[in-house]
Amino acid sequence: MKRVIPLFSLLLLLIGLSSCAPASEQTIFAMDTVMSLRAYGKEAEAAIQEASTMLYDMDARWSITRPDSEIGKINRSDGKAVKVSDDTYDLLSSALAAAEQFSGAFDPTIQPVMDLWGFYSDAPTLPDPDALKDALDSVDASQVALLEDHYVVAPAEVGIDLGAVAKGYAADQVRDLLLSRGVHSALCNLGGTVMALGSKPDGSDWIVAVQHPTVPSAYLCTLAVSNMAVVTSGGYERYLEIDGKQYHHIMDPSTGYPCESDLLSVTILSESALYGDILSTSLFVMGYDAAMEYWRTSRDFEAIFVLSDGSVCMTGGVENYLSSCEEPCTFVK
Incomplete structure (x- = not known):
């Protein structure tokens, strides 16, 4: 059977949304997931409606089915x-x-x-x-x-699936649209791909909680971010169950089987959600050692790695954003 994921499992938990300023909000279902848009300002309501329409249109263009x-x-x-x-x-x-x-x-x-x-x-x-x-x-x-x-x-035998990058690209486009309409404070959650635009109306950072990969309905840590994308990939997000065994959806392109990674989840902090989408999937498949080697070479993102033994390793810059952590963690420079 195909597992139906509970809503919480699809979304990064968003904390600290209350504010004295009125918010414009919209919740939609697109790209096979629940998406929530929340923005502040006099242009927010119209901009959120326009963004929702754009997301529906993107879904219609990129749907694999x-x-x-x-x-x-x-x-x-x-x-x-x-x-x-x-x-x-x-x-x-x-x-x-x-x-x-x-x-x-x-x-x-x-x-x-x-x-x-x-x-x-x-x-x-x-x-x-x-x-x-x-x-x-x-x-x-x-x-x-x-x-x-x-x-x-594309040759007849080739088939394209943009599921690994569609939400990231869409989140970047939503951010750009909101900015072009004069919105400078918003939090958009496209099925776990989170884009924090500006800060909250009171000037404080948005608080985004990263889901724990092994404890349902619990979070691993909270991050204080502004003008930042937070993207997580993990085998727990989506999987098939065949003959009582679970097979997650992150495929190894070299074997055609779910990748045998030493990672349970990868969370990326980056300016671009598309870049975060690409990295979270690729680094998950590459495994921890290769992922860290890539980070040390590029240094243009931060990452949180949960390894298969349950240990949590974070790149050094995450410390600047970490608000709380429910597990012991190691910072890697």
């Missing part, structure tokens, strides 16, 4: 060029660049493998080894070509 979506048309194009919208083209460009950068850990052409496992249906099943091998042969982001005038070409 809708044959009329832009991604659906590419996947059913039989190798013919498909013209797509600006945001789909931009998101695909970012996803393909990430696949090149994190080769072996991230690939947006994982759709044939996900389909074999039954992640798009209500009847999950263990893939036939021969069928899985055939599906893996088509997992290769380098086969997707972005042409002029927003045309995309």
Whole structure:
């Protein structure tokens, strides 16, 4: 059976939202998850409505199960060029660049493998080894070509799934839209991808709690952030149950099986939610040692790692944002 995730498990817990200033709020269901938008200011209500419409439109363009979506048309194009919208083209460009950068850990052409496992249906099943091998042969982001005038070409056997990056891209776009409409205080939670715009109306930071990966309905730590995205990936978020065994959704593109990571969850703090989405998935697949090596090289994000033995390791900069922690943690410089 496919597990239905409780609402709490899909969302990072948002704390400290009360304020004397009136808020404009909207809760919607898009991209297969609950999304909540909360903003302050005289332009907030109209901006939130516009953002909600934008999110619905993005969902319609990127849905993997809708044959009329832009991604659906590419996947059913039989190798013919498909013209797509600006945001789909931009998101695909970012996803393909990430696949090149994190080769072996991230690939947006994982759709044939996900389909074999039954992640798009209500009847999950263990893939036939021969069928899985055939599906893996088509997992290769380098086969997707972005042409002029927003045309995309993918071979018939290639299938695109932007689920690992769609919410991050959308969160960045919501932030930009709100700013363009004069909103400078907002907290947007797109199914666990959180974008904190500015600070709370009283000038204090937003307090965002990161879910504990092994204790349901509990949080691991709280972070005080402003103008920051907080994104978490973990095997507990979404999984299939087949013959009494759980299989999480974060696939290893090299094996076609859920990755055997030494991490339970990865939380990224970054200015861009899209970058956070890419990193949280890629570093989870890479494992702790390789993830830390990448952080030491780049130093343009902070991260919280929960290892399979339950230990919690945080990059040094997290200390600047940490409000509380429910578990012992180690800061790594």
